[in-house]
Amino acid sequence: MTASRVVRGEGGYSEKTRVKVMEQVDVLGYLPNRLATVFAGDQNSTFIGVSIPDLGNEVFAQVLEGIDRKLGTFGYQSVLGLTQHTQQEEENWIRTVLSWQPAGLILTGRYHSPRAMDMLRNAGIPVVEIWDLNSSPLDMSVGINHFDSGFDMGRYLTSLGYQNIGYVGTSHDTANAATERLSGFCKAVEGAGGAVVKQLCLHDTATYYPGFYGTEQLLAAARDIECIFYQNDAMAFGGLQYCAAKGLSVPDDIGIAGWGDLPIASVMNRRLTSCHVSHLKLGQKAAEMMMGRLTDEPVPTCTDIGFRLIPGSTVRNSGV
Amino acid sequence: MTASRVVRGEGGYSEKTRVKVMEQVDVLGYLPNRLATVFAGDQNSTFIGVSIPDLGNEVFAQVLEGIDRKLGTFGYQSVLGLTQHTQQEEENWIRTVLSWQPAGLILTGRYHSPRAMDMLRNAGIPVVEIWDLNSSPLDMSVGINHFDSGFDMGRYLTSLGYQNIGYVGTSHDTANAATERLSGFCKAVEGAGGAVVKQLCLHDTATYYPGFYGTEQLLAAARDIECIFYQNDAMAFGGLQYCAAKGLSVPDDIGIAGWGDLPIASVMNRRLTSCHVSHLKLGQKAAEMMMGRLTDEPVPTCTDIGFRLIPGSTVRNSGV
DNA sequence: AAGGCTTAAGTTACCCGTAACGTAAGATGG
């Protein structure tokens, strides 16, 4: 017991005893067993479960980096779960991770299976839903409104005179953020009298190659496309490369717009039309909200971190 | 006790009792507390601590993805630690994560602080060191020989007639894998009568922008450079963009070689000269070795997953 | 020097799941 007090430095022991205990700590290479502490219920654990769809998408890697770094400064650890964009994987992971008594959970997306919802409510721990802003979250939410960001892009492209617009993305089985961007996009384009031709590739990750290949498929199916909006910048980059390979000039022959503003855009000589979201900040904010809740500070339920449309120069620069 | 048997499904109860117990499980939303099980010492935990330098580098994100997916299939979870390429961060993280009684640890790199080494030896759990192949590992090691891969690249470039060669990378404080590649590279180039001019940017992540900017610095300092070898593909891509922006033709005016063979290379019309390493496979192999050790299968101490030089077309294609 | 006060150190019980063992009821066989 006295040793426990010394190790925790909570006082109530003499200097002589402290030295003796610390000597033994060194000799034995003693490391406290945090399992026992948490198990006894005297303290909360310092685990935060973090679910991420996949790390092949640079965006989510950045979000995770933001989360883990910020959690680290508070002495918390991330327990990772890769859900591959499926609710079933997420549910399985939630069940497992809850059995480890985490202090809280950070989940990507706002759609969860009914059983997952039950478990989350039952667990009685803070939950932050990220990415998709959720106006009535389980607990807390931080992200952006994807529908609006798609809508803004649609309005922007139609304002430049584009009418026959393509969309290239991947098809995941869940109602996800990319789907909402597409909905917003279609609404804006169709509202302005334009039309959207969709091309969804069956590919597991939304990255360069499906962007290349999806562009080829789209242009084969619909030759009069004037402009293509992509699920994200990586796919848009694949599209740019397809155009370069086929001798299509951007933006003269075809316009290209991405989403997410990846780091790679920082070095491209032709600025990619895109939509900027601060992924790192999103992760950090999620971690901060979690920490705020765990220290009983007042925390807003919903934080919109916003987005910024980047006009770029891969679309024509004024209405025809 | 009977309830415990039912939940674990280990037998020794009647069907009637099973139904009654499962009903209560549903009613109460009971989830077993794995902390208690592990704490009691009856089972090992299913945590694996995974330390990664940073996730801004796509390569490490892929390695982590490989690890976590494979661990997941065995019912294990990754506890993440981002060490920012410093031994001190790694040491702090090891101390914390060990207090959670993980079943094992997967660490990036072969260099650890003396205290970290002590703790690792004391912990008596499996440790896999990845990335850098370590012929005398703490326990197990999987990766490639970075010195050799740098050497091969140096030999390849000099075989094409390049003599004044630049290197662009970032400077991290640790003796890391990139440093070893550079050593191997210099040895090969100097052995063939060539010279290497180094340009190390003080930038925290080895990605596109430092590649762009480092190229500018290098070419300002040494105008007669014929070819540049980069720390990785992302930096090489930044270099390619710099050349494009300045009207330098690749490979006619200058040769460009990267390392790592990132997915982005799959869509570029000019194949980037690089060195292929299967990052996902590396992660999976690390997880497999860990699982093998935990199930008392015989596991090789050292696994070389190899690399493959990719000639590409961003360097000239035969000796002058 | 006795009484009251402060500080240091020790004791007990608890957290939850399960191994090991104990007991009671039912099934089987001679």
Place this chain on the structure above:
DNA sequence: CCATCTTACGTTACGGGTAACTTAAGCCTT
């Protein structure tokens, strides 16, 4: 019908740390 075996279920103890409490020791005051 009793001895024996099998199955179902119950009891006890343990793991490591710490809250809450108790005891012991040191210190000062009058």
